[in-house]
Amino acid sequence: MDTTVADPLVGRLLDGRYRVESRIARGGMAAVYLAMDIRLDRTVALKVMHRSLAEDPDFVRRFIGEAKSVASLSHPNVVHVFDQGTDGDHVYLSMEYVPGRTLRDVLRERGRLPAREALEIMIPVLAALGAAHQAGMVHRDVKPENVLLSDDGRVKVVDFGLARAIGAGHQTRTGIMIGTIAYMSPEQVTAGTTDQRSDVYAAGVMLFELLTGQQPYQSENPMSVAYRHVHDQVPAPSTLVPGVPRELDALVRAAAAREAAHRPADATALLVAAVDAHRALPPDLGTGPGAPAAPPPPAAPFPAGGPGPGVPPANPTLVQSRTEMLTSPAAGPAAAPAARRRIGPIVAISALAVLMIAAIVGTGYWFSEGRYVKVPDLLGMNVEVARSRAAQQGFDVKIGTPVHDRKVGEGRVLRTDPVAGREVTRDQTITLIPSAGPLKITVPNVVNLSEADARAKISEAGLTPGSVTRVPNDTVQRGLVIKTSPQVGSKLTEGAKVTITLSAGLVMPDVGGMQCDQAQGVLQQKGFQVAVVQQTDQAAPNTVIAQNPAARAEVTANQAVQITCSKGPDGGFRWPWERNDGNVQPGKAPVPIPDVRFKNVRDAVTELRGAGFKVKVRKIAFAGTGTVVAENPLGQAPAGTRVTLWH
Structure with missing residues (x-):
């Protein structure tokens, strides 16, 4: 695992789809990242080409073409290519993520491998290469x-076609050999040409390395290694590790023959021989020094490319005898004994050939596609329906722990593993x-917090802070939250927006016209320091006729305020229904006024009107409380008198 943390791509959303989580590896041509495909909710490996390649328009064109070809190659031993694209100066492939390690990691850790294990790695590799060769592709x-x-x-093979996309332009312009020199065929070195047999050569070199723990040609000078590939024959592995079975020696020497015409025609031909060699190995055969050599194997068949070095040709005598038997007109009774003598070994050999082919095909099928099936697409289905469908296809099905998701409805398949x-x-x-459906989150209480703290608390809860409005308030200081919408305690879908209302500042309550004792109580309850001044006035005694600061002026908490209360006129105060002699005017007899303080405003209005009074409702500040906090007049008054309520 690459531990570099300063990579600018890590944490970025590439092409609006792939969230890059970490860098897995970095090579000479590309870096590989672990990423999440947020559109399909699956983990992928992203191979991002280095910028020097991405800046070459010819390379980008070839790269896209190769990616399309590889994406069409479906085989269990080939790493699938899902997508390709560009994002600015980033050219990338989206591929199947295979958690594990490379064969190079295994070789570094263990050195050479036992013969059987080496073949069991090579067989699926050859199956993958064979599928590519059948599709007209070369790795x-x-x-x-x-x-x-x-x-x-x-076992999975990766990077089909990448070398071709890179090499198609660079080689003609600069003469650079594309590939890895330790595994490069002679024709790649000398002429830069490749076909299926070039992959076969590299596979032979790789098998040599698995069996011996080292490459056939080693030098600090790459040109020296290239020279050896052109002029030398890859040695038999047993020359370095005594005890390597002779059939594996023959396999390596055939695959890594210096002349392309002497190699198997493609990876499928080599696969047939490898499967046959695997069947011939004793179960407990190792490759350590002194391990017994296996008996000579039957000739490995190379159907399309001719036999390789060390592989005996077909028996010409047997072919001639069979021809004579089938075509000679003189074959009569006298010739019957001879014919029967010839037919016996022919039938035996033919039967053996049929059995060998069946075993090779069956074993190849086991190592490639026969033991594998594709996981069905069950996404979005009802879980029970999906369970039934997967079970019908022979899978063992388990139901995992539900996971919240915004888009997929509750009870439907969100994802499968694999x-x-x-x-x-x-x-x-x-x-x-x-x-589990969308996650429901409770709107947190952010009242009396600053805007920054409120936004942080809303985000931490999993919701999105929305727009902000500011309104004056008579209880909350400037800049602090008055309320949210939806209100505190509401249940919202994860990520939903919550708007915030901030105080534009504390304002002085409007207590003008209240009875003085009621006004003093209201202001003290809101935390103000109240001073009362008496003054002669035409207003009814004990009524607020002035206030300082003025109503709705901005103030601070605990501020000192002053209210001025009327003492009445010098000549004494008279209610409108009183005569000069103090008696009540005819038809103006006072009746009790209901005391509706601390009741709901709507209920209070209904009660006063029911008693025959007119009602006026006033707010102390910009937003009323909804509860009556003051009432004037109180006591008695004739029906039809206007009563003022504050809330």
Whole structure:
């Protein structure tokens, strides 16, 4: 795992789709990242080409073409290519993520491998290369770094076509040889040409390295290694490690023959021989010094490319005898004994050939596609329906812990493990992860917090701070939160917006016209320091006729305020329904006024009107409380008198 943390791509959303989580590795041509495809909610490996390549328009064109070809190649031993694209100066491939390690990591850790284990790695590699060759593709860079061994034991080949995309322009312009020199075929070195047999050569070199723990040609000078590939024959592995079975010596020498015409025609031909060699190995055969050599194997068949060095040709006598038997007109009774003598070995050999081919095909099928099936696409289905469908296809199905999701409805399949489309063994267990639906989050209480603190608390809860409005308030200081919308305690979908209302500043309550004792109580309850001044006035006694600061002026908490109360006129105060002699005017007899303080405003208005009074409602500040805090007049008054309520 690459530990570099200063990579500018880490944490970025590439192409609006791939969230780059970490860098896995960095090579000479590209860096590989672990990323999340947020559109399909799956983990992928992103191979991002270095900027020097991405700036070459010819390379980008070739790269896109190769990516399309590789994406069409579907094989259980090939790392799938999902997507390709560009984002600014980043050119990338989105590929199947295979958790595990490379074959190079295994070689560094263990050195050479036992013969059986080496073949069991090479067989799926050859199956992957064979599928590519059948599709008209050439890998061009077969090496242990491009072979992945997954944590669950699968073998995958990666980077098909990448060398061609890079080499198509660079080689003609600069003469650079594209590939890895340690595995490069002679024709790649001398002429820069490649075909399926070039991949076969590299596979032979890789098998040599698996069996011996080292490459056939080693030098600090790459040109020296290239020279050896052109002029020398790759030696038999047993010359370095005594005891390597002779059939593996023959396999390596045939695959890594210096002349391309002497190699198997493609990886499928080499695969047939490798499977046959695997069947011939004793179960406990190792490759340590002194290990017994296996008996000579039957000739490995190379159907399209001719036999390689060390492989005996077909028996000409047997062919001639069979021809004579089938075509000679003189074959009569006298010739019957001879014919029967010839037919016996022919039938035996033919039967043996049929059995060998069946075994090779069956074993090849086991190592390639026969033991694998694709995980069905169950996303978005009802969990029980998905369980039934997967079970019908032979999978063992488990239901995982539900996970909240904004888009997928509750009770439907959010994702599967393994993911849809992945090749798995037939006895694989599929885990269905249901959606728990959108996560519901309670709006937190942010009243009396600053805007910054309120936004942080809303974000921490999993919601999105929305727009901000400011209104005056008679209880909350400037800049602090008065309320939210939706209000505190509401249940919202994760990520939903919450708007914030801030105080534009504390304002002086409007207590003008209140009875003086009521006004003093209201102001003290709000934290003000109240001073009362008496003054002669035409207003009814004990009524507020002035206040300082003025109503709705901005103030601070605990501020000292002053109210001026009327003492009445010098000549004494008379209510409108009183005559000069103090008696009540005819038809103006006072009746009790209901005391509706601390009641709901609506209920208070209904009660006063029911008693025959007119009602006026006033707010102390910009936003009323909804509860009556003051009433004037109180006591008695004739029906039809106007009563003022404050809230």
